[in-house]
Amino acid sequence: MIKNFIQRTLTGFMFVASILLSIYFQATYYTFSILFFGFTAIALFEFYRIINQYKEVTLITGLPIATGLILYISTFLLAAGIAHYSILVFYAVGIVGVIIAELYRKQANPFHNIAFIVLGQFFIAFPFSILNAIAFAEIYWLFALFMLIWVYDSCAYMVGVMFGKHRMFERISPKKSWEGFIGGFVLTLAATLIFAYFTPDIAIWKWLLFGVLIVIFGTWGDLTESLLKRTVDMKDSGNILPGHGGILDRFDSLLLLAPIIYFFLQLI
Incomplete structure (x- = not known):
């Protein structure tokens, strides 16, 4: 019990410290955006792994994770003033690609797969990505x-x-x-x-x-x-x-x- 408490405390301290330091150096080195790029990738992986526990859902997670990261990178470039809103076309292509992929996978419930993939974009990729706009503003x-x-x-x-x-x-x-x-x-x-x-x-x-x-x-x-x-x-x-x-x-x-x-x- 004591060992678990120490482990939990050390992990929590390092976690909080890494976020606060990344915020402090964000203006110079984009550290917050870089750190949360990694967090976004892991969060998307965790979400789609959970969704794959449903009996009627069989997802190939690579494409939706990559699509979510495209949204994250796009919002970073927009917030940093590096890119124009037209960059979001790459994200749109990713979403369309996810839908088209289901045409060829021959799954029993393709629209279940599509629905949960889109949910992950809305529920995970979007809120994590919008933190870039807050960080730069x-x-x-x-x-x-x-x-x-x-x-x-x-x-x-x-x-x-x-x-x-x-x-x-x-x-x-x-x-x-x-x-x-x-x-x-x-x-x-x-x-x-x-x-x-x-x-x-x-x-x-x-x-x-x-x-x-x-x-x-x-x-x-x-x-x-x-x-x-x-x-x-x-x-x-x-x-x-x-x-x-x-x-x-x-x-x-x-x-x-x-x-x-x-x-x-x-x-x-």
Whole structure:
């Protein structure tokens, strides 16, 4: 037990440190975008591996993973001002290629395969890719996004362990409680006030709304990924992070949250 705790702690520390350092050097070396290119590839692999557990689905994962990475590279080049929107034609070709490939595979349920491949693009490739736009536009918002996600996850877990009695979605995630959710919510909003203190040029209401979006959509993203795993009776999306599971397990909060935060930043 102690060994597992030490392993989990060391893995978590290195994971958080690598992300924070990549954000810090993003403006000079594109480190965040490079790091998340790798995370995107692994997350897509994990997603399609989970989907392949369904009896009626048989995916060849290489093509949809490559297609998702084309989207990621395209958004990076767009955000960096290197390319024009016409570069997205390569992604469109990839999607069309996935559909055409099913014509020749002679599978029993080809449209099931196509539907789940497209779901992976929407659910994994798109939110991971849109982080590039946030990284190049507002780096301090990107830093705050990850910090507040970790604050919420940690506080919700601790409050839930100590006081949790009423379950939120027992059929999906039995350990999540309303007490943990509310405790994490309150403490996350308190943390946004710290960011507001150090950024007097940004209105407090923007930080508070930012925190609310993180809690609500981060929770829904977490639950959606849990629903996916529970459907195929899988505990973790992978084992690449000892003691923490897979990449999807660590970034499930971002799956629905990243696009919402991007549009939020565009509107304010």
